[in-house]
Amino acid sequence: MSVPTSTSFDPHSDEPDLPLYEARKQIYPQSVTGTYRRIKWIILAVTLGIYYILPFIRWDRGPNAPNQAVLIDMPHRRAYFFFIEIWPQEVYYLTGLLILAAMALFLMNALAGRIWCGYLCPQTVWTDLFMAVERLIEGDRRERMQRDAGPFTVEVFALKLLKHTFWLLIAWWTGGAWVLYFDDAPTLVMQLLTFQGSATAYISIFVLTFTTYTFAGLMREQICLYACPWPRIQAALTDEHALNVTYRYDRGEQRMSVKKAAVLRAAGEPVGDCIDCQQCVAVCPTGVDIRNGPTLGCIQCGLCIDACDDVMTKIHRPTRLIAYDTDVNIKRRQSGLPNIFKPFRARTFLYAFVISVVGGMMVYQLVTRAPSTITVIHDRNPVYVKLSDGRIRNAYSVRIANMLNDPRTYSFKVLGMDKAQVDIIGAEHASQGELFIEVGPDQTRELRVLVTHDNDDKREAPVALYFEIRDELDGRLAVGKDFFRTPNTVH
Amino acid sequence: MEQKTSAPADTSAPVQTGVGTTGHIWDGIEELNNPLPRWWLWTFYACIIWAVGYWFFYPAIPLVSSYTKGLLGWQSRTQIELDMAELKAMRSGMTTKIEATELADIEKSPELLSFARAQGSAAFAVNCAPCHGAGAQGFKGYPNLNDDDWIWGGKAEDILTTIKHGVRWEQDSDSRSGVMPSFGRDGILNRKEIGTVADYVLSLSGLPVDKGSDLAAGKALYAANCAACHGDTGKGNQELGAPNLSDKVWLYGSDKAAVMERITIGGGGVMPAWSNRLDAATMKSLAVYVHTLGGGK
Numbered sequence A: 001m002s003v004p005t006s007t008s009f010d011p012h013s014d015e016p017d018l019p020l021y022e023a024r025k026q027i028y029p030q031s032v033t034g035t036y037r038r039i040k041w042i043i044l045a046v047t048l049g050i051y052y053i054l055p056f057i058r059w060d061r062g063p064n065a066p067n068q069a070v071l072i073d074m075p076h077r078r079a080y081f082f083f084i085e086i087w088p089q090e091v092y093y094l095t096g097l098l099i100l101a102a103m104a105l106f107l108m109n110a111l112a113g114r115i116w117c118g119y120l121c122p123q124t125v126w127t128d129l130f131m132a133v134e135r136l137i138e139g140d141r142r143e144r145m146q147r148d149a150g151p152f153t154v155e156v157f158a159l160k161l162l163k164h165t166f167w168l169l170i171a172w173w174t175g176g177a178w179v180l181y182f183d184d185a186p187t188l189v190m191q192l193l194t195f196q197g198s199a200t201a202y203i204s205i206f207v208l209t210f211t212t213y214t215f216a217g218l219m220r221e222q223i224c225l226y227a228c229p230w231p232r233i234q235a236a237l238t239d240e241h242a243l244n245v246t247y248r249y250d251r252g253e254q255r256m257s258v259k260k261a262a263v264l265r266a267a268g269e270p271v272g273d274c275i276d277c278q279q280c281v282a283v284c285p286t287g288v289d290i291r292n293g294p295t296l297g298c299i300q301c302g303l304c305i306d307a308c309d310d311v312m313t314k315i316h317r318p319t320r321l322i323a324y325d326t327d328v329n330i331k332r333r334q335s336g337l338p339n340i341f342k343p344f345r346a347r348t349f350l351y352a353f354v355i356s357v358v359g360g361m362m363v364y365q366l367v368t369r370a371p372s373t374i375t376v377i378h379d380r381n382p383v384y385v386k387l388s389d390g391r392i393r394n395a396y397s398v399r400i401a402n403m404l405n406d407p408r409t410y411s412f413k414v415l416g417m418d419k420a421q422v423d424i425i426g427a428e429h430a431s432q433g434e435l436f437i438e439v440g441p442d443q444t445r446e447l448r449v450l451v452t453h454d455n456d457d458k459r460e461a462p463v464a465l466y467f468e469i470r471d472e473l474d475g476r477l478a479v480g481k482d483f484f485r486t487p488n489t490v491h
Numbered sequence B: 001m002e003q004k005t006s007a008p009a010d011t012s013a014p015v016q017t018g019v020g021t022t023g024h025i026w027d028g029i030e031e032l033n034n035p036l037p038r039w040w041l042w043t044f045y046a047c048i049i050w051a052v053g054y055w056f057f058y059p060a061i062p063l064v065s066s067y068t069k070g071l072l073g074w075q076s077r078t079q080i081e082l083d084m085a086e087l088k089a090m091r092s093g094m095t096t097k098i099e100a101t102e103l104a105d106i107e108k109s110p111e112l113l114s115f116a117r118a119q120g121s122a123a124f125a126v127n128c129a130p131c132h133g134a135g136a137q138g139f140k141g142y143p144n145l146n147d148d149d150w151i152w153g154g155k156a157e158d159i160l161t162t163i164k165h166g167v168r169w170e171q172d173s174d175s176r177s178g179v180m181p182s183f184g185r186d187g188i189l190n191r192k193e194i195g196t197v198a199d200y201v202l203s204l205s206g207l208p209v210d211k212g213s214d215l216a217a218g219k220a221l222y223a224a225n226c227a228a229c230h231g232d233t234g235k236g237n238q239e240l241g242a243p244n245l246s247d248k249v250w251l252y253g254s255d256k257a258a259v260m261e262r263i264t265i266g267g268g269g270v271m272p273a274w275s276n277r278l279d280a281a282t283m284k285s286l287a288v289y290v291h292t293l294g295g296g297k
Helices: A036-057 A092-112 A113-120 A122-138 A140-151 A154-180 A187-193 A199-219 A221-227 A232-238 A257-265 A279-283 A301-316 A327-334 A346-367 B013-017 B037-056 B078-102 B102-109 B110-132 B156-165 B191-204 B216-227 B258-265 B280-291
Strands: A070-073 A078-081 A084-086 A244-247 A322-325 A372-378 A394-402 A407-417 A422-423 A430-431 A434-439 A441-453 A464-473 A477-484 B021-026 B031-032
Touching: A036 A070, A036 A122, A036 A154, A036 A187, A036 A301, A084 A187, A084 A441, A092 A113, A092 A232, A113 A122, A113 A232, A122 A140, A122 A154, A122 A199, A122 A221, A122 B216, A140 A244, A154 A187, A154 A199, A187 A199, A199 A221, A244 A327, A279 A346, A301 A322, A327 B078, A372 A477, A394 A464, A394 A477, A422 A434, A430 B156, A434 A441, A441 B110, B078 B110, B078 B280, B102 B110, B102 B156, B110 B280, B191 B216, B191 B258
Parallel strands: none
Antiparallel strands: A070 A078, A078 A084, A244 A322, A372 A394, A394 A441, A407 A434, A407 A464, A422 A441, A430 A434, A464 A477, B021 B031
């Protein structure tokens, strides 16, 4: 390796400046077949299949709710996921999902490095798809390199145009599928096709078409190299026992030609298996050389493993010169020690523990979720009102939420204080001293509740009040707690 | 070619990467002088061009007494007027209903009540809260609208009339009027008499009075000077805006000094008429909001 001279930046130097930008080195990934390529195809088919098809799956929720299995209904502030319906105040489920996603990412990373980057990340999946289209139209690596080096003929133009057209179609379809998660999919498809969709829908599609086309078609590995924070965080989170796509230099070095290796091997000399054929570099979608070790640019997709296995098979050497391995094992093999694999480490336990705790809490919340809730907020200003007859009145904003898909009637009671007069502004009807509140399907209703009581100046602490609603249909109770305050108990 | 098996001789960043440094070193960590990616640089230039375009099309540069207006003639004031008009159009369905419905019927319909209370609450915060307080709790001289003691009437219609025409508001001929004479200032009663009648007024609502006060004399003074408006038993008169003196709610305070002060000064609070400033639906919503705070009759 030629060692460049270390230069320091000197603003007063007369020497010509460095270029203002670094030109991108075009990468022409070569096609490859093998185990990891097959895994990537399957994951690509499954993830994209889910993404494009999911909005069209139906789920019956009765007459008062949408029948789309996965729907984020922004205007009505509801999110639906099969049997789950989330209200805006339950956005902590989203927090939970984000924690789970982060922890799952960390766990994957602790077990086998950048699994997310290599197989699951949308950037990787869509880039893979775009590269497949490119290969189909423009041919493989060598063909594309030759064409790009040659003159720009009509035929070249036609091929490029075809490729970009297909890219834009896929990108447009990607954006189109995205908006379907936010409205009834079949209806929206018809609206979009007849140019009757909302401006928001068209703008969203346009933006996502643009980003998909740019990111997956034009920028590709530059997103991973420059835009994505995860490679940086990943490098800080990993440890020596995490499996990584590794060039086993203990076996590969010294690199030499097949012929030279055969001669040396016959003579009993130490020989490396790497024949420096550069196949691992040729297939790499980000253009890195895996033999330099794990780098920022290496998304660990395993395609170099497939490429190298192919070569090793051809030269009749054992496969997996590049494999999921650790540097620890390389060092151990060099010292004549057996391999060790430690999937059970403090960090994997910790991540798994956090995942199960957060997941458990979410499931518990979901299972015990009350279909009707009552929230009580005491008037903050004034805290109490003195009436003309000297009695004290406290006012509360009470919100009753009916999360069920049919209308419900609730009987309403305020408990905790004898001889308290309870008035509700806007209550439906009262019978035999009981107050009844109707709340429509999947709706909330706010009421102003007034509690009036004699002024007892000797009272030293606020009195706890319990606002109880009982669902007249199934007898389910929900209780909200607040306090009755008097001049004596306000400080 | 670098060999993984041999330990590298120089581990410094420039040697490892082949990139020069800025010359900054912190604890042996050197800062590489990597060039920016081309797309980043282009985005940067595009932003500069955008900014120049912005200068031409939008208000941008402050001058001594003016500013550059921009080719589009865009103004934030015009924009907010458009936005407000759009908002009004959005609400027109409900506001039309509010305008067409009797106050009592608005309160009977959950949909209209909810809308009116929301609109009323917002309008209250903007127009009424400076005097009556954010929670309509009132202050000394500014009535608490949560209680059931009303000077000009506590029915929804009464509240709407007060909002429309104000109280003692000279520009509005329909304004609530009724002024208490300045008994002290104008020499109708002397200081001793004012003290005597103040004791009597306090006794009307069962408040403690000074020892040795002559309640009988106070009663006589009250009958002669106050009963015409406040009534024989101090129940007040909402037609004249004469407050009830026999209840537990006091606008200016319930100590003797406060009562004497009111008798001496007389007069009364002033509230503007809102009919020139608010539209009919907003005033109706305000009336419903205030009426449903809890003290409405």
